[in-house]
Amino acid sequence: MSIFSIKGKWSSNEFNLIYMKQQQKGLYVPSMEKDSCGTGFIANLNGIKSHKVIEDALTMLQNMEHRGACGCEENTGDGAGILIQIPHDFFKKKAKGIGFVLPEFGKYGVGMVFFPQDKILREQCRFLLNDYIDELGFELLGYRKVPTHNEEIGPSALAVEPKMEQVFVAPKTAMDPKKLERTLYILRKFATHKIFTTYPEVKNDFYITSFSYKTIVYKGQMTTWQVRPYYSDLHDEDCTSAIALIHSRFSTNTVPRWKLAQPFRYVAHNGEINTIMGNLNWWKSKADLLESSLFSKDELEKLDPICGENLSDSGNFDNVLEFLVLGGRSIPEALMMMIPEAWQNDEDMPDYKKAFYEYHKTLMEPWDGPASICFTDGILVGATLDRNGLRPSRFTLLDDGTLIVASEAGALEIDQSKVVQKGRLQPGRMLIADLEEHRIITDEELKETICKRKPYREWLDQNRLTLEDLPSPQEKVRRSMDKASLYRGHQLYGYTKEDMTMILGPMVSLKKDPIGSMGTDTPLAALSNQAQHLANYFKQLFAQVTNPPIDPIRERPVMSLFAMLGGARNILEPGPDNAKFIHLDHPVLTNESIAKIKHIYHKDFKATTINAVFEADGQAGRLEAAIKHICGSAEALVRKGHNILVISDRAANSKFAPIPSLLATGAIHHHLIKTGLRGSTSLVIESGDTRETHHFATLIGFGASAVNPYMAYASISNLLQKGAIDKQYTLDDCIAIYQKAIGKGLLKIMSKIGISTLQSYQGAQIFEALGINKEVIFACFKGTVSRIEGMGFDGIAKETIIKHSLAYPSAPVPNPRLEVGGVFQWKRRGEYHLFNPQTIHLLQHATSKNNYETYKKFAVLINDQLEQACTLRGLMDFRKGSPVSIDEVESVENIMKRFVTGAMSFGSISHEAHSTLAIAMNRIGGKSNSGEGGEDAIRFEKKENGDWERSATKQVASGRFGVTSYYLANAEELQIKMAQGAKPGEGGQLPGHKVDEWIGRVRHSTPGVGLISPPPHHDIYSIEDLAQLIFDLKNANRAARINVKLVSKAGVGIIASGVAKAHADAILISGHDGGTGASPLSSIRHAGLPWELGLAESHQTLVKNKLRDRVTLQTDGQIRTGKDIAIATLLGAEEWGIATAALVVEGCILMRKCHLNTCPVGIATQNPELRKLYNGKVEHVINYFRFLAMDMREIMANLGFKTVNEMVGKVESLKMKSNINNWKYKQLDLSPILYKESVDETVGLFKKVAQDHGIDEILDRKLINYAKPALEEGQSVSSIFKIINTDRAVGTMLSNEISKKYKGVGLPKGTIEFRFRGSAGQSFGAFGAKGIEFTLEGEANDYFGKGLSGGTLIVVPDRNATFVPNENIIVGNVAFYGATSGEAYIKGMAGERFAVRNSGVKAVVEGIGDHGCEYMTGGLIVVLGDTGKNFAAGMSGGTAYVYDAKKDFKDKCNMEMVEFDKISKENYKTLQTLVRNHFSCTSSNVALDILNDWEKAKKRFIKVMPTDYKRVLEQNKSNKKSAIKKTVVAASIKWS
């Protein structure tokens, strides 16, 4: 029973409901479903309604089919739909036919209703609906059955197809249109709520898609092609509209839900809201403060709840937007509140706009995440993008006033001569067309009007406070502690020696979170015998596939750490009161600051302290009672008007133990939400147990506004006194550094999940709990996913009391010392590690001596976790099966083919260590993995003795190092690394000193210059983008299987389903504990989940969705024994990855110093002296894999499986160990992991079916045909082709043909000269090999020239186009991502992130968007026009020349890594040649003007040069010898 079952809005019933819903039986959590999409609209600026608008929009929808997806049946779509203006004439005609007369437009409303299939239920719903129509003052005019044609709809969708009817109502007494719209809204909400309460069983079947006098939505569970035939209304000539908003959905789920199709009532959303949990909680806390002049109290009650959990993130977003709009705000203003631009760090933003955003942050936290939103209220129509511009949005304006906006250009074929303007939406910008004013309103004009409506700046100035405004407290504030108090505090709050020496010390010395390597092999908190910090039970979630993580360093301008204190107020009526808050620059409070806050004396602020302690006598129920008590106090205090609550554990003493700060915070946060008071106050935490970044993240994630870590300060003071911190710093310095380091860490954690602002992170609960029971979750962390139960309040109390008794021992302690910790290093008294002196020794001994008996001893130590549990699988045992003879079991050789080694890059480990693994895996028929650092082409050829150093699996990671057409061609498998277990959601960095000649060459970069892997793949911000990359790679190597590497987390199964639908052939579910060359310790420990959970969830979900047989499932993460792989197989994996253990066999002794390049056994180092010490042997590695297979085979025989395939997913052969006595983990419930999805026999449980990659009839087949003479004989060919936006990855397959035959060298430049006319689909020219020269006349979409490998690409506008090229977008976002060589000339502008991670392409372009040349490491970019913001962020190599005609480039360039270099004579020559080339290829007027006026014009160029790169180039110049060394070994074939 929950402790909060009585008071508040959550009844225990509801609790059970939510819990059941969340829990279900397996691991699949429906609330984690994601979707992503294509969207767009067509509007006529003049407001002229026509049928053509609808027709065109439907055509456009069809052409975005590739952005949607279908499930296991190809005729069941994920959802598609269209929103149009009410077709009054059409309805009038139809009504007449049915027998009722419609009043004139604007005097009635139309509801589009999904009724249940069941007739009785349907009539019951209708009955109620009719009642409410009447109750709300409407007259029911009539119902109209919507004619539908479901012949083409797939069976799954058909099974739940609703009955669709339109209901027509008119107000009994006349209403003005706005009132009418509001009342229809109330009717819809109220009727739906009531019907759901009366008939809960219709929750999924009864739904009103729209109810308005202005707009109507036609949508459903369809593919984009099915909308048109399904709704015959839409092809009636009388059906007209001036606006048509469309949406094509790509969902990770296949469980059909008609109502989740889009558009919703106001928006069509492409993207994902990462902060949804927090947004919903905050909304709940604001709802009670609502007052409105437009809605009466009664009406507000009828509307409640305004948004709910039964919807997708987009659905909830729409609900809140709708409420704000009908509550009196204009749609753009409401959107500016919900998705503000990145304003905090924007120095160029006008003050009125900043004031607007700053003021509104008190009303609404950003709904953060990638978003491209098309919206309309029936009069205004427009589109907006998130602050980071993570979704594409292109627009075209025609001379007849038609405005076309879509995720892609060219989705609708148009007469190019009519184009007035082509553009793309920029990050945070809005495009609005006002159909009443017949014009487009620019972002500047629109926002200026909105921002100046109220005196926001004045309100802020008069009311807003900062900490500096508050008087200093009178009492003396102390930071240090005497030795005894410090020791006591340390024990009380669970400090270990490691916390001092490995966390706090380094955090100050290094000014950031400390770095570690090799992953983690310690028990999960839920399994550890050592008392844990409560935060250790919470695992950070992170972005993968469905949304991108952010780079918090290179894209710092979009990030913010601001926090604020005070109570919120009514958000509907803006006034000066809303500006009454205390602004904090960041959430880490000094002791002085918290003293100020505690003693605040101010008319607007009332602060009070709640003592979070509980009686430490060890009796059951003490903690729970204390939690109840503090929640009650909090409630009473807020009711008395306290708008700042300080939750403090300082009152702990010998009798009272501190309540873990996270528990106290979560409990009060949720209690206040439940009682409707949360919005009226803010929570400040004063806690001794907060020290690591993760502790702060959990506190803030569960509702805290600010935190004072006083014990951390005292500890730092002590370290300083002891001389462990550089003496040049004062304590003030150290505290400031610590605060900064925590801030940086928080940014990293937020950015991992793609959240940019701390305000949105606050309360967003982006964690999965592991080992906490449902009572605690419900009381303190409601809504947090927790799937395997575990400890309750008493358990948490127990762990706290252990620490308390160390602080207040019953007898004097002879040797008072902190415990060692032993988490980051093995220690005798420390945390248990799977790899420890014994197991390392046994494994190395067994494999070097080829002794299976010794291996068995090793396996027993790893497997037998009765005394000391370490992994979830350690708690599992096999059920007795009916054994078969071992001779009947498939052979060791067969089993060994299923082994893969983990991805480790050449660079993170030495060539010796890397190639040993490759040879071993090639010998046994398994797969080694190149890792993300490329691969030396000399390894592609077999050795004389038959050995092969080629890695069968080639990885494609976010850095795209060395990913060329030739590299891709040399693989059996291409693996897209979406995340890495040790640091999911983070990028990486290879410091310059590690990039030697060899690594630099393989990575196509400059030796000595550091390399950055960005956190996201810049061509994957969403699931349909991944589908695109899979398509690209499949084109680049048709023989290779495409593997997508994911990291285990709640919802990974849902993502895996999406990935399967995106046509991956294999999916790797990686555990959180995998190794790494370097990663923040906090990520190694706290991000991601064990593979047991992720694998089981993925298998269950894939089976449920009938997708399992389309993909091979792999898993990895600390796999060491036959038992491990047997369990993995039973949970659903058919292949297994082993990395760390394989390295141990090669000699690794887990130094955990990989990041320092000092590996003493020559494995994780590039130091030639240390590499000589490498002593690993291919034979030893093979021995190990053979032992594993033998071990596996014995288990198979015992369980009665003859083949691995028949064993996959047979989870019934597993059980939880019955003899578990440990008080803590015997409470765990593994049944969700061991759940078996029941399906009929036709559903495949392992990979059986080949994916249809849709590459059979693509344009490249034609190109290859035409290029035959070139491919076969090397003859020049040329031809012309028509192209449309569904022609994607054009040239990629052709390039693969070149690479297969002509290897890295390719064909001579321009051998294949092809011209295209039209709108090219995504990835035009991707991985284009040397020898192709493509000229595109028209325009291109995103990922133009991705991975270009020597080819030449030219783009010019259509011959009929009349617009000015250099002011119009002609190429989409993320062009030349990861390109390694080639040339390009673009007559026009390109979008965001031009040449991101380019390492060799030379390109000329006439203007680009934000983040140009990001992470570039080589190549040459010439921009002849404007650039967006944040140019050259993370650019470590290559050169850019920007023609700065407007003299404003300086402010747009991120100068962190680059400088403006002097342009030499030689440079000018190169530059002039390139501009000349550009002119000759494109006839560019811009180029012509510059060339004609060269002497003057050339002075306007700015040369952007990375500082490090320049230094290295200069060094090389002085040392020509090393330059000569840079020979291209890849050139094994020479063209003659």
Add this chain to the structure above:
Amino acid sequence: MADPKGFLNITRELPGKRDIKERVADYQELYVEFSEEKTIKQAARCMDCGIPFCHNGCPLGNIIPEFNDAVYEEDWVTAYDILSSTNNFPEFTGRICPAPCESACVLGINQPPVAIEHIEKSIAETAFEKGFIRPEPPTTRTGKKIAIVGSGPAGLAAAAQLNKAGHFVTVFERNTRIGGLLRYGIPDFKLEKWVVERRVALMEAEGIKFKVNSNVGENVDAKKLVQDFDAVVLTGGSTVPRDLPIKGRELNGVHFAMDFLDQNNKRVAGDRILKEAAILATDKNVLVIGGGDTGSDCVGTSNRHKATSVTQIELLSKPPESRSEETPWPLWPMMLRTSTSHEEGCEREWAILTEEFIGDENGNLKAVKLVNIEWKKDQTTGRNSFVKQAGSEREIPCELALLAIGFVHPQHKGMLEQLGVELTDRGNVKDNKYQTNLDNVFVAGDMRRGQSLVVWAISEGREAAKAVDEYLMGESMLEGKNDSKLIHA
């Protein structure tokens, strides 16, 4: 951590030893001064491993990387603090430990290991020198009384720990001086006795009582002891030497090594020896039987006596010059070890069986008959056995033969018999987590585990002390080498 690249730039270096001629003329320690600076450099070689095998290899669980780092940082206070948290007597182990930590050192995989033992000694000596080590009597007393029987390393460690826990501790020693094997077994040239005395003085100052000449079971009633004290810890060592019952064993000149060493230590300490009982190697051909550490001590002592010749023989085959494949890193390697005593001069032979002691007419030893043997491994049983090599029999002149072939078990007669404690099959005292079959009687050290190293004895004393403390108080604040205090039941 210490210097991350230290091991790449610095090689192992140990203090030099005094000239052989000079050192065999006295009983003082062999090593010459080694500058602090050099020690710090040695500490810089520590790699601060992710898995510190040294820390695992050390029977005490010394947290070696941590004190190495502290030394590297020149923070000797912290270094001693870390070291003393696991080891009560680093000044002993720093001198005489065979250093299994160094065999387990990760650097030892392909390079000379870190000079851990030297660093340990340096920390201890620096701590004494700089006055960090002061008597620290417990602030409160529990009122419980504990008797420790035997003042060897195990007894001393148990005493020190139990005193820290606030109990009244009395140590009973049958000899006239405190130290047990440290005092009477190990020659001064390896461990000068002021080192032991310094520690004992410190312990006395902390409140521990030492009763010498108190032979429990003889002049002290064992049963009464058990009644008078709340707990008794038996740390009498494994004192019964293994004999070699061959022909001529009874001859004058055939002695147990321990008798020889014991007497010499007393002599060096200034005790007077009964002339007729004196065992001297002076002007004799000495044969040391047994190739272990005790044998080596006999070699060193004989040389200091100015023996005519010294020969050491061993039954087993000669071990390999370097680490054998049978004992790969991080195991204690089977390999040839040359001690400082060996350096001072002696013949060493392996695979030799002693067949007979030959005496002269007066019953004095004059020669020993030896034979070479060959070891063979039985392929089926896996057991090793030897055969004599025909024709290799020979006699060598010998006037003093010292039996250094180990100890069998503790002395049963007297205390153990009187108390009636249960014994194991091997004759050691049987225990359950250091507790004997008698409730308040505990056992530690060689008396429990059989003959072993000093470092093991200290570990035993510490762990037994914790068991005693728990027995008396219900819980213990003392440290255990493997148990974190953060572990919950």
